[in-house]
Amino acid sequence: MSAPIQKVCVIGAGVMGAGIAAQVANAGVPVLLLDIAKEGEDRSAIARGAVARMLKTEPAPFMSRDAAKLVEVGNLDDDLEKAAECQWVVEAVIERLDIKQALYARLDKVCGPATAISSNTSTIRLASLLDGASEQFRRRFAITHFFNPPRYMRLLELVTGPNTDTAMFDGVVDFIDRRMGKTVVVTHDTPGFIANRIGTYWLQHGVNQAVEQGLTVSEADAVMGRPLGIPKTGIFGLLDLIGLDLMPHIARSMTEALPREDAFHATVREQAFIRKMIADGYTGRKGKGGFYRINKGESGREKIRESIGLVTGVYEPAQTARLPDALGRDPAALMFSDSRYGQYAWRVMGDTLAYAASLVPEIADDVVSVDAAMRLGFNWKQGPFELLDAIGPARVAARLQEEGRPVPALLRAVGDGTFYRIENGARQFFGTDGAYHDIPERDGVLSLDDIKRRTKRLAGNKQASLWDIGEGVACLEFHSKMNALDDKILAVVKESVEIVGRDFRALVISNDATNFSAGANLGTVLFAANIAAWGEIEKTVAEGQRVFKAMKYAPFPVVAAPAGLALGGGCEVLLHADSIVAHAETYAGLVETGVGLVPGWGGCGEMMERLSRLPGVPKGPMPVVASVFETISQAKVSKSAAEARQMGILRPTDSITMNRDRLLFDARAKALALVDGYAPPTKPEFRLAGAGGRTGLGLAVHDFAKRGIATPHDVVVAGTLAELLTGGEADAIDVVSEEDMLALERRAFMRLIRTGPTLQRIEHTLVTGKPLRN
Template sequence: MSGPASVKKVCVIGAGTMGAGIAAQVANAGIPVLLLDIVRDPDDRNAVAAGAVAKMLKTDPAPFMSKAAAKLVETGNIEDDLAKIADCDWIVEAIVERLDLKHGLYEKIEAHRRPDAAVSSNTSTIPLGQLIEGRSEGFRSHFLITHFFNPPRYMRLLEIVTGAESDTALVERIADFADRTLGKSVVRAKDTPGFIANRIGTFWIQAALNAAFDLGITVEQADAIAGKPMGVPKTGVFGLVDLVGIDLMPYLQKSLTSTLPADDPYQAIARPAPLIDRMIADGYTGRKGKGGFYRLNRDAGKRKEAIDLSTGDYRPAIKAPSVSGAAGKGDLAALIALPGDAGAYAWAILGATLSYAASLVPEIADDIVGVDTAMKLGYNWKFGPFELIDKIGAAKVAERLAAEGRPVPALLTLAGDRSFYRVENGKRQYLGLDGDYHDVVRPEGVLLLEDIKLSSQPLIKNGSAALWDIGDGVVAFEFTGKMNALDGDVMALIGKAIPLVQEKYKALVVYNEGSNFSAGANLGLALFALNIAAWGEIEKLVAGGQEAYKALKYAPFPVVSAPSGMALGGGCEILLNSDAVQAHAESYIGLVECGVGLIPGWGGCGEMLDRWRQNPALPKGPMPSVAKVFETVSTATVAKSAAEAKEYGFLRPSDGITMNRVRLLSDAKAKALALVEGYAPPAPPEFRLPGAGGKVALELAVEGFQARGLATSYDGVVSGALADVLSGGEKDLIDIVSEADLLALERKAFMQLVRDPRTQARVEQMLVTGKPLRN
């Protein structure tokens, strides 16, 4: 995960939430970073920066992808250590939003930076032209704005703003580094207040809050209408404000009203909110405070409450009726046509926000693609503003605005009866400001299955999986079921894919573009089988999964898996049975079967044993590797990043990590092709396992956990079944245990557990609540 030669070391100045988070993401990418801040304690001059790193190591969700990454952060202070920036290729300023302080810092930076080093500000409120006032020509040409979104590890958007004097080649180097190495999707924004995402996002939130107050609807109703039906995260608007902090709202409002022209539509909707001011004064700043529009009343047994917008008093939260029919499934035309407050509220938000976005191009960005990308990645919208307009129809939006006597943006008039996006000759195109359609161009080296699907059909498919030709003799195997769950159809298609690839292609990549690679076996199907006691069908699925995964492992061509998001249970096991893995950095991998009263049944036990016995960090002999796998699997441990997955053995040291999600398929394809020449399938492993004595030792450890209240009675039963498999069952230390022996032990233990009513209760609870049952 090393970056381009142009950026070998980074300095971040300002160790607040954003600056520290930026430094952590640089370290996550394997790049050394110098983190500096002011001196507050003369006896501990680096306390501010060092304290920020220590805090991040305890924060959840974690800014660091692994504790090892934190070691790449060197801390210091501006007074003693600024000369060290001479070793840095990129200096990121992330101090408070005060122009005088930034100017003072830039003067000091200019005295020490290398002439070829880039300098950028993480500002979101101060124009670039003001930032570089009084600086030398060399400084101005090497300066840009790099606006990260919080938290920097998880938010994929990076807005880059440049000026007329910015060195084009330098900007391209920083953009490329941010893309490939830091994993950011770079959007070029114009030097205007709020840039793209915050300009539109702040307007959207303000419009939604105003409409809720004006229409007298509840916060629950508002979030039900303005959340999922619009493709907005399930928090809705009020839940989102609670999440980011209510105290941020007046700050954003002041920032925009003071910098936007007087005739900007935002000026007309930015208005005082006495309730919000009172909430902030009383410490109700959202989730980071005592609560916000929603709170948990601890005096009432953690009862969820919501604020009454008319009185400002809290009351028990109500479950607002979900938006039904087509309107609730993303049909925005149906949503804004709903009778009563629901339709009025939906249109109050969409009419204002979408027309505002349309009026801002080309002021804030050169084209609509940049605007849509910024809103999807910066605010987690499922669709960008122009994609939302297409769902209603540009002509219909324009017609309704005109009927209400509101201005119709020129871009809507330009579109007329046309859509902003279309597919032509297998290419996705967008409507340009010249009135013509242009191809949506991906960054160099980006390969997406969604693009391939526009111009081709699957080689073969069924209800749960599909096979796609992705070029150069490589085929992609895609899971397509709900949550990419694994079932008999997936296993059947693996069986059909192997001879096809063997006959006509070079390699196979297991990949999809869902939110999660796979959450594992289809539990709903499993519960149905359990309820009708279809034990034969369950055993058939277990045996079929083992057969399919081993067929992939021993196929006469390379198999590379490329996960992103959750790869759990059977999703993890397919990684374990692949020749190599190219994982997105944000992959969450684990064998979680014990949490639902089962054990890994598709070869995960043997594959994990094989990996840990080869780990040079463990002592020799059968017991250390068995104990390590037992500890990881019995506790249903999930790695919270690809880097952490290497520490747990879910990934090999040689497996690749891709920082940018959109580059994952291309990287996986390249890894597969690199394995083709001279490829030979691996030899089946053979094991010497500790036998009955090892099993007793593992069970004693579980009894210790039970005595401390860390494991339940049924945890002991499940762990005992796992211990039997990992120790080799009836085999002794002198016996060789084959891979086939371990698979048979897995099947036997799995089928014993699946018949137990306590396992069935765990499976049902997980399906209904998404949380494990501790029985």
């Protein structure tokens, strides 16, 4: 059994190496970041500069500024011996075999036999890296291929060799999984591994076909995007994100490594206009632009999004391409359409799916690994074989045959069947042996999707459901659009509290979606306001308060397990839970002021109670009120769960789970740990700042307005929030009950919802997805 990983060394402070070091630090583990020595006083300037850049980079590689303090910088000439202190060394230097092998020879002398060493290479095979290496080095070496940016991309491709010490790398894999939050996919030692082998083929083929078929950049991305379950960047937007200058290097490496008969070679065509773009500095988002660019116009203030003509090479205003609804919703209808969009979809995605099918088992043991790699490495909603199932494998095979093109053996073998099926509640995959096999369950992983296949829901409607997740714990799941909260969800929350109180030991609130909850359903609020149904709005606010407090004071523990957005009402759900187990990428905040409102479901009081209990908070009402006022009035949103803890949304006793796949399991474990001896919390009482505190907050708002930071309606909203947080008519010496705080929230909410500027903000947000500063 390998020693626990307590310190990591990353060699190479470029974008990838620095990002890997940052993710190790995000896991709370010290990391040594090394690069070549630089002449001058600061010989470690390259590594030090990388850390400084990451502190300014958006999206941020560090989950908090405290994480950056765990990075120790150094250089290869003076500090390589320190690598011996580490249990794992990650090499992330330039993709040159000679440079990597020279570094390995030095590491072999410095590091003891208990130190695992891996390369982050994306193109060079393990066998080539180990050519000439000692037996001891071969035993402790593997490839651990992270994807960029390492904090946000969940995929890690693992390549081991015949001599790799399995027990040693079991410890590394466990660290990468649990502490760094990555899904580890085992790949074979082939060029480009899984994701880059298929993804690069898809990207290059997509460019070539767009040029040949005369599609615009926008049209190609509209086809090769959301209709096929691919991010809206599509082909060209993704290339801008990756960097146009990187693709020729990857293609060259793959071309040199792959046999001449591989279909990849047909995609490698030099496009003269792309060569010119790179030469002129149009390398994508990191350069002056790419296939898309932002032109500020003659005034310098107007922003015009432009795309390059694939024939002319000239930038023109980008036109939004829209597919007919029937094609935009159904990948099969799109790919088998006779339209020019259908022809493009078939030639690009049809060929890509066939290519993927031809590579199993060359690149991986099974289709499950391939699908996971493409979902997590390229953010496809479905992997190639899942997409084949959605289209129909037999239909794809028949068309390939009709066109006189080879049908991959695996596609022929599955015949009229599918690559996945459900058998006795278990999800199975079609293997290369022609038989179906259960997809293995991972220890410490619990999925609502798996639970839904095996059980019937306990309660629910179209917006929310209650599920039995085992061991006496139920899970409340929101599944409305963006998991926005409305009266239907409140009804299920209320019913869930009753059911769990009667039949279960604890409740978890979570879901498998990208976002926990984007807040209250603003559409229903705006509709009610437009018909002046003020009584109905106030009734919904009051009902939300009653339901959330019933959850808070229920006779059983409630654990909220958010991931992604937890905004507004979604954040208020967290604030009413006994405990939070948050995925590391949780972005939480009370953002109601952005739409001209204040939190109405108890969020203000809960934030004040949380902050008043934090160690180190000065005594007296004003420091807490001022802090809550700043957080809510500025609609602050955490950029990670670690930042949510710094904001007071997460308490010191709350937990952070790095791996999204483990969130529900960890939340259930936390709920069970709270069961024995559980007692509901006592109701808080508040001593607020009164009129004097309100005056102080008002002066701050007036200063913001004077400096042009606060708009006229910001002043109105902030003034209403200040009155709420300081107790309304209450004096500073009065005790304000929780019920009184809720009444203050309702009154403030109803006052603002009746104002024209607030309704304008709500409507603007619903239409554009962006806040209105009025």
